Amino acid sequence: MARRTKAEAAATREALLDAAEEVFLAKGVAHTSLEQIARHAGMTRGAVYWHFKNKADLFQAMLGRVRMPFQELIEEVTEPSLEESPLEAIRLAILRGFERLEQPRYRRVHAILVHHCEVFGDIDPLTMQNEMADEACGALTDYFTCAARQGQLREGFSPALAAELMQALLGGLFHDWLRNHEQFSLVTKGSELVEAQLTLMRHP
Amino acid sequence: MARRTKAEAAATREALLDAAEEVFLAKGVAHTSLEQIARHAGMTRGAVYWHFKNKADLFQAMLGRVRMPFQELIEEVTEPSLEESPLEAIRLAILRGFERLEQPRYRRVHAILVHHCEVFGDIDPLTMQNEMADEACGALTDYFTCAARQGQLREGFSPALAAELMQALLGGLFHDWLRNHEQFSLVTKGSELVEAQLTLMRHP
DNA sequence: CGGCCTTTACATACATGAATGTATGCCAAG
DNA sequence: CTTGGCATACATTCATGTATGTAAAGGCCG
Numbered sequence: 001m002a003r004r005t006k007a008e009a010a011a012t013r014e015a016l017l018d019a020a021e022e023v024f025l026a027k028g029v030a031h032t033s034l035e036q037i038a039r040h041a042g043m044t045r046g047a048v049y050w051h052f053k054n055k056a057d058l059f060q061a062m063l064g065r066v067r068m069p070f071q072e073l074i075e076e077v078t079e080p081s082l083e084e085s086p087l088e089a090i091r092l093a094i095l096r097g098f099e100r101l102e103q104p105r106y107r108r109v110h111a112i113l114v115h116h117c118e119v120f121g122d123i124d125p126l127t128m129q130n131e132m133a134d135e136a137c138g139a140l141t142d143y144f145t146c147a148a149r150q151g152q153l154r155e156g157f158s159p160a161l162a163a164e165l166m167q168a169l170l171g172g173l174f175h176d177w178l179r180n181h182e183q184f185s186l187v188t189k190g191s192e193l194v195e196a197q198l199t200l201m202r203h204p
Numbered sequence: 205m206a207r208r209t210k211a212e213a214a215a216t217r218e219a220l221l222d223a224a225e226e227v228f229l230a231k232g233v234a235h236t237s238l239e240q241i242a243r244h245a246g247m248t249r250g251a252v253y254w255h256f257k258n259k260a261d262l263f264q265a266m267l268g269r270v271r272m273p274f275q276e277l278i279e280e281v282t283e284p285s286l287e288e289s290p291l292e293a294i295r296l297a298i299l300r301g302f303e304r305l306e307q308p309r310y311r312r313v314h315a316i317l318v319h320h321c322e323v324f325g326d327i328d329p330l331t332m333q334n335e336m337a338d339e340a341c342g343a344l345t346d347y348f349t350c351a352a353r354q355g356q357l358r359e360g361f362s363p364a365l366a367a368e369l370m371q372a373l374l375g376g377l378f379h380d381w382l383r384n385h386e387q388f389s390l391v392t393k394g395s396e397l398v399e400a401q402l403t404l405m406r407h408p
Numbered sequence: 409c410g411g412c413c414t415t416t417a418c419a420t421a422c423a424t425g426a427a428t429g430t431a432t433g434c435c436a437a438g
Numbered sequence: 439c440t441t442g443g444c445a446t447a448c449a450t451t452c453a454t455g456t457a458t459g460t461a462a463a464g465g466c467c468g
Contacts, residue, residue, distance in 0.1 A: 051417090172375030179337075
């Protein structure tokens with residue numbers, strides 16, 4: 001092959017990342033060679049080493065396409081306002097998260113991060129998951145605290161406990177779904193469970 | 205080295221499995237060589253290939269030392285009887301599970317299975333996790349059904365929903381704890397959360 | 409606008425190291 | 439004296455990283 005235009009080069013870069021997602025998901029990160037990724041994208045390893053420094057660099061670029069801070073999800077939810085019904089805001093934010101995660105790219109990359117890659121080079125997926133979990137739990141605590149101040153939580157039920165319960169619930173559901181997403185829809189089952197849990201925790 | 209007695213041979217086999225646990229946990233299954241395992245046990249690869257066919261075989265043997273069927277945990281709980289207070293029986297069974305998992309060997313092997321190994325040879329950790337999850341959810345459903353028949357569950361709250369909520373809660377907690385067990389005690393925090401959740405679901 | 413030159417976007421070829429599996433050696437247990 | 443329990447040596451495969459080749463893109467200059 002000969003040289004492509006800038007747009008074509010950017011396209012092959014994306015194609016390589018797409019291929020990486022699929023092969024990583026199918027065979028695991030550690031057991032896929034850069035050769036396999038390149039061939040799956042119709043290229044050779046030359047293209048990979050041109051666009052990325054090495055496997056870790058490619059992996060980071062793949063992650064970079066799906067950064068989804070949890071705080072952002074909350075901020076997207078403006079209706080209804082956080083101040084008047086925080087529990088409903090939490091529910092909607094979680095629903096938004098579910099909807100994003102059901103997009104193939106988000107689902108694949110998170111499945112790879114959680115279930116198909118080990119510590120590897122300077123990349124530690126467990127640290128990343130810890131950061132995600134801490135961020136989520138922090139945000140949940142804030143908003144459950146807000147809910148408690150307005151008397152929306154069952155009495156004797158601390159915001160911290162509510163946040164931890166909800167975070168564990170979400171984490172378990174998340175892992176189950178990532179393991180085999182064909183088994184159930186995240187938004188459908190997730191909404192049911194979250195709604196049921198919020199009903200249990202809400203002040204009667 | 206020269207030949208050892210049968211007991212010594214069995215001991216080196218266990219030593220190899222112990223070494224495998226530690227190195228797998230530290231560096232991930234895919235990125236540890238049989239050489240590293242052997243050296244960590246004070247042996248050479250010759251010993252490994254004598255006791256095990258290959259890496260997958262060694263891995264299976266490592267798993268074999270910690271098989272913990274969930275049903276067994278329930279059956280161990282005879283006090284109080286399942287028939288008179290099923291919710292309490294569930295709580296105790298879960299507590300038993302937590303206590304087992306906090307033993308170093310159980311914790312390490314499950315951490316490896318969940319967070320430190322990818323699909324690999326004829327071994328698929330995700331299938332194993334699915335089987336564990338299905339088994340757990342099935343048992344939980346049975347016992348929540350029993351609880352519902354005795355009117356111990358909040359009205360309008362189906363046993364299936366209760367089981368799914370509890371399973372997601374346990375799964376999330378499990379994953380969080382396996383990621384970094386120094387952060388909190390599984391029995392302590394786990395007991396709090398499970399107790400809180402059962403209180404929420406219990407008929408008032 | 410056409411010729412030239414440099415750089416880009418890869419493909420190909422090569423060197424290296426690491427891990428595996430097997431074959432063989434060796435010494436004591438039984 | 440035979441076989442079990444390893445250690446050692448060897449051959450092979452495989453992935454990586456780099457070096458080199460190359461044809462076209464995109465500019466510069468006349």
